[in-house]
Amino acid sequence: MAEYLINPRHAETNRILDIRHLTMMFGGLRAVSDFTMAIPEGGLYGLIGPNGAGKTTVFNVITGIYQPTEGSILFDGREIVGLPSHLITRLGIARTFQNIRLFQNLTVLDNVRIAYHTYAGYSLVEAITRLGRFTRRERILTERAQDFLAVFGLQDRQLELAKNLPYGEQRRLEIARALAARPRLLLLDEPAAGMNPREVGDLMELIHFIRDEFKLTILLIEHQMRVVMGICEWITVMDFGEVIARGTPREIQNNERVIEAYLGTRSEKGIKFDAFGS
Amino acid sequence: MRQLKILLRVIVWAIYLALVVGIVLGIVSLVRLNGPIYFLQAVIDGLKLGFVYALIALGYTMVYGIVRLINFAHGDVFMVGSFASFYAITQYGWGFIPAILFAMAVCTVLNVVIERVAYKPLRDAPRIAALITAIGVSFFLEYFTALRWVFGPDYITFKRPFKVVVWNVKGVLISNITVIIVVLTIILLLVLQYIIRMTKVGKAMRATALDKPTARLMGINVDGIISLTFALGAALAGAGGVLYAIAFPQIWTFMGVMPGLKAFVAAVLGGIGNIPGAFVGSLLMGTIDVLVVSFLPMGSRLRDFFAFFVLIVVFLVKPTGIFGEPQIEKV
Amino acid sequence: MSKRRRGFLPSWVPTLLVAVLLYLLVVYAQKSGKITTYWYQVIQLASITAISALGLNLIYGFNGQFSLGHIGFYAIGAYGSALITKDFLVKWSGMRIGALSWIIAGQVGLVLTLLLVKWMRVGAVRDRLRAGLGAHLKGHETWVLTTIVVLLMTAVAVAVGVLVAGQLHKWLVLALGKILLPLPKKVAQQVVFLLALLNGGTMAALVAFLVGLPLLRLGSDYFGIATLGFAIMVYTALQNSDMVIPTMKGARGMVGIPRWTTWPWVFGALVLSVIIIRNLIHSSHGRAIMSVREDEIAAKTMGIDVNQLKTVAFSFGGFFAGIAGGLYAHLYGFLHPSSFNMIKGFDPLIIIVFGGLGSMTGTIVASGMFALVIEGLRVLLPQGFEDWRFVIYPIFLLLIMLLRQQGLLGTTEWGWLRAPLPPERDIPVPERVVQPSPQDDEGEEA
Structure with missing residues (x-):
């Protein structure tokens, strides 16, 4: 063995x-x-x-x-x-960091949405022209992220900048973000x-x-x-x-x-x- | 499998051989193009320029090492050094050594004032703020000194305070200017090395460069050390300004831009923050400069192109410069 | 931020209103003679600078890549489009559509080369070779062999690209001649101008792509220095451009470019740039671009292809610089390398820092103020003090940096440029939730 x-x-x-x-x-x-x-x-x-x-x-x-x-x-x-x-x-494989590494100047919602980027499902051209799959996929993406935040009790904080959260919630958000990458x-x-x-x-x-x-x-x-x-x-x-x-x-x-x-x-x-x- | 391995080895070593032969042939053909004397002359002139670059590059690299600021105004401090010695020599009739000391003193005071007024208030600001300020200071020095009642906007011929003597060593011309530049630069470098390696202040400088908060906790006067770094860098740049003016006796208020940039590139080439690296990078930069001018058709118009081309090539092979340590991101 | 309210009107309404008003104001001022041609041009130049600065803001403000070489892309766009339009009037390479077809064919060839490199999976081949040979040979030997294989494959791709470009050029000259020459002159002019601008932009974008590919891997300051080196290389190349293309006239300056840039063109380009960047930023791709600025390593561990996004942002930024350069070339009808030197090269950087990194609104406002300061000083300074312009300007710069370190607007945006609020809805709270236990003291933060 x-x-x-x-x-x-x-x-x-x-x-x-x-x-x-x-x-x-x-x-x-x-x-x-x-x-x-x-x-x-x-x-x-x-x-x-x-x-x-x-x-x-x-x-x-x-x-x-x-x-x-x-x-x-x-x-x-x-x-x-x-x-x-x-x-x-x-x-x-997703991870968190010893000294929290959130996207400080972005909102709580965006932090989670970034982790979903791999599954965004629309192209650069669709993003710029706002045509095709953009509107639908973007709405689904946002709603998923919001539902996700709700699981962690962060739904009321979604438009707050990540750096403005108290320490405990930053940890919580970092874990939420890692989980959003579907590890x-x-x-x-x-x-x-x-x-x-x-x-x-x-x-x-x-x-x-x-x-x-x-x-x-x-x-x-x-x-x-x-x-x-x-x-x-x-x-x-x-x-x-x-x-x-x-x-x-x-x-x-x-x-x-x-x-x-x-x-x-x-x-x-x-x-x-x-x-x-x- | 074994045979394949040997075959690959042979191919590689054949390539190495071809490369070495190519380089040797290249140098030989360069030498034969205009004779070995022409080539040697170019190298010696290049080293002369390189020593002057080194004096500027050290100030850049020290300041960057300690406050992580690309001090774009450094080239203009160098220019002020040239003008200070010009006035000392022509207006007051001072000799060469007093003129150099005067230029160094003027630059030191100027740079410390710049640091106190423009950079110190921004020490905790985003780094880009200090960089923009440095650009502003650079503009200010250039355009302010170009005013009629300051230095004026025209080219001025620099009068050397001594007779130029040229020795002919088997066809290669070496003037006393070259000798003065090399000897003075080496003396200044040794003094700098002594200060940084042997003195308590030097130790404090190295500590500050590594970790400012901890240095402060150890009782080091960090602000004082930063000012001192600017002062040392400026003194070297001042001396560099005088030597540059002696070698190329045409001075004007924008003369600092290109030598300043190239010296900075030389510092980066050697690995920024690394003093011996800056020295080697400068010699390399000076030599490349003069070789391009001497050997390429239209070389004098293309010298800047090649200076930066070399920088980018070095970056592609070694992203932190020749002597730079690889960046390891702390996670 | 959390208290941000939904406005009475959708955010695009006031923004559209302001844009239309601005446009009409300038048209009115010019038509009624309220401003001189000089100021009319200053306004256009300010808007052109805004387009270029928006591109840099995308690179530095949103993606966090400290580029000092933006002026190089501006110059490429300017000279590239000027070659096309000038050639439309003056014969250059024997045929009237010479430059246009050469530039299009060249770009197609380049793109084809890049695609071939991708299709041949050069990267994968390199990795395979490295792994395979690495087991038997020493590190440097492996490096030499893989490099040679990669170079050979690239050479094949380049050869194919050059061949295709050569053929395409011949064909394009005929085709473009058939299409453009029968058009009425006025229409043909506008079409050629549009093509010239677009080509200037795509040329700059392609160069940005090529330059960015190796350089974007460097650390922040090293990238800045390398791009500065790139800009100086472009500048030096332009000074000696007459050695390759005589029309560019090198250090003597390129004259006789048709002056086709008008306020509608400039304004239209600015509005389109703003729309494109805004839509890009407020999408998943844009958020990913910003995550690279915030924390590269965290972005990577969120599955974001950092290198790809850097290249995207850098190429887009270069594209806008190229468009702006094209407009600039046709504003005064005269191009000189010294318009693209290092001192001018800092302008877009100063503008975006002054306006606030990562704020499109800030960039636009700052471009206007920048022009106002520079030109205003020209007007305000009394006789005999003209030289003082660039003495006072850096003092302004210093004061602004000392007083407002975050720039004019920080990262705030206005109106339609702000991030759209997520749709209003009741977020379903799942049955099992992890709520933090109630806090005793509110201010407990680490």
């Missing part, structure tokens, strides 16, 4: 994402080193690790923002290394960063909701142990660009190497793992 199998219970055929021996070098720096991970379709998975462990780099390589030095990534059995970002997204795999990069405990609670509810409602696979990077332990079914832990542990939340909590990676020393036994979460 291949070493990178994340969970022996899942058959190989079922994998939506299969990362094999991924290495990413920046100059002489090895940001990710021989990283291997597979995710079966459906469910919630976590990727955790201390700062600078290379988690976000993995996301950037998956979404085609960086080209890996070595390794392969199969999405639904198809090699995606070397594909440009937008094609990877169109295949069905089968959603990558969330520290969705709870900078949130207060109540907002974190809302977020966890939101993630559960998305998983149920949109029937997709979610992989998330998170620092707050409360989130990871609360919602992930299976966790991969990274440190210095390498995988140091995999397992269920319970297994990870008691893993010596993980505790060492986070606390830096082996000796301080007895410190509970979630002491540094929230």
Whole structure:
């Protein structure tokens, strides 16, 4: 059995994402080193690790923002290394960013409509002349986007500029926008960063909701142990660009190497793992 | 499979060989066209021009490195340097060295004033606002100095404060002007390198260029350092203005536009923000300039075309210049 | 923004009204002799500049690509269309329709070449080769071989393009002669003028496409410098243009271009440009163009083909610059390379920054004000102080930038140019919604 199998219970055929021996070098720096991970379709998975462990780099390589030095990534059995970002997204991978990257000076509605652009269904000429499919398709596009915003409780904000939303709603909008691109795999990069405990609670509810409602696979990077332990079914832990542990939340909590990676020393036994979460 | 691999290798190396032979043949035919002396002369004249470009380019690259502003007015500061030394020499009868120091001082004061008045208030504004201001300052300097009672709109002949001596080294003519330009430029560059690498101020400059907020937190007077950068750049440009006027003794108030732009392109060619890069880029730019003029028919009319053509070619191969580090977008 | 109300009238009504009034006002002022021919031309020039600046606003204001080379496209449009119309009057290449057919044939050939490159899937072949050879050879060796294959394929495409263009030219000369020469002179003039303008625009657009293809991948400032280099190359080429095409007269300036540009032509072109850009911007494609300005990486991860959209915006921007250049050429009947030098090249940039990046209304208003300042200074300055014009103008510029960093209007638009409001309807709220829990304190923002 291949070493990178994340969970022996899942058959190989079922994998939506299969990362094999991924290495990413920046100059002489090895940001990710021989990283291997597979995710079966459906469910919630976590990727955790201390700062600078290379988690976000993995996301950037998956979404085609960086080209890996070595390794392969199969999405639904198809090699995606070397594909440009937008094609990877169109295949069905969407993501959010650690430091929210909304289209700040555009409205909330436009943010979502941009994610629908791939499915706009009218040409440049039709747009300029306002003939043909334009009127009908544009109306459908707008209505879909509005319905979508309503699901996230943002329908009253639709004409507000994205930068004017409060922080929690910006996060919510970014997730909504990613979902509007119709992904089968959603990558969330520290969705709870900078949130207060109540907002974190809302977020966890939101993630559960998305998983149920949109029937997709979610992989998330998170620092707050409360989130990871609360919602992930299976966790991969990274440190210095390498995988140091995999397992269920319970297994990870008691893993010596993980505790060492986070606390830096082996000796301080007895410190509970979630002491540094929230 | 193995044979195919060898075949491909052979093809590639044949192409390399052809390229090398082509380049060598090209140079040889250039040399034989008008004789090796003509060619060497062109290269030496090109390097002379390149050293002057280097003095301007450094100011551009330092200012860009520290505030990310393409300071279009820099070429005009260079022009003011020429005129300042002109007046020092003809009106006050000063010698060469005092004239250079005077030009450097005038440019320094001017550039610091420009920075304080026009750029500093816009430090937190969108970058384009400062760029437009730089264009405005450039226009202002050009047209203001072109007024009759300032420098006047006409070409003025620059009187050299020393006798021109030309040595004939086996047919290649080298004048004391070339020697002065090269020696002075190298001295100034070494002083600059000393300031940037060895002094505390230099360290502060490098820190500010890397990360302004953090530099401020470390107790560095960021505004002061930025002013100092403008001052250093202007002093070099002032010296450059004098040397340019000595080499090409026709000065007028729009003389800074093209050398300024080319020096900037040279800085970009070498990798903007990179001081040795700016130096190498400038020498390259100067040499290309003179080679085009010397060897192409109608070369003097096409020199600007080739200067920018080279820039675009370099961009296509290496998008951040010869010594520039590749941009890695932080996500 | 959220409180934006629907007006009593549909937004196009007041906008149309203002446009018609503006048009009639100028016609009236000119007919009744209220303004001199000089000012009449200034108004036309301001509108022409507005068209060009709108093009740059599409590139820089909406798509976020910092271009300093806009004047180059303006120049290409000007000289391209001038060659056509001048040739219509003066014999140049032996035949009366020579330049027109050459320019059309040339463009068709170029487009065909580009299409062939696309059909031959040069990009895919390159990627295949790179992947295939990369496994066996070293990086630089792979690069050399793939480059040579790509160059060979491109050469084939170019050869086909040139051949087709050559044949097409012969045929076009005959066809255009058959169509144009029997027409009454007045009609033929207008048709040729229209063709000349369109060709100026498409030439500029094609050049923009070709230039943009490699350059748009550069980072923002590097792109600005590269385009500045392009503009200076165009300028230098124009100064020496007489070496290739004698009619262009190089640095002596091209004279004898028919002065066909009139207020209706200029106004019509401006209105059409505004309509095209407005419709483009307020569509899914336009929103995608703006998303590139806002955040390129986020746009990519939303499935948006960033490079394609940059090329689209850049080519469209070049097209409008070309049209404006064509109108400019036929306004004064005289073209000189120095009208397209670097100093003039900053004008459209200054206008769009001053009017507000990403505001069409701002660009139009700023074009008018720009002309007013430049020409007004000419009138207002007393005798003996004419030289002060360009001393005072930069001071204006400085003050405006210091006082209004976002430009006159920021990104606000007026009337019909504003983004249309989404249709009014009751948004169905789904059964299960994720609402944030009620906030205790309103001002809680990070």
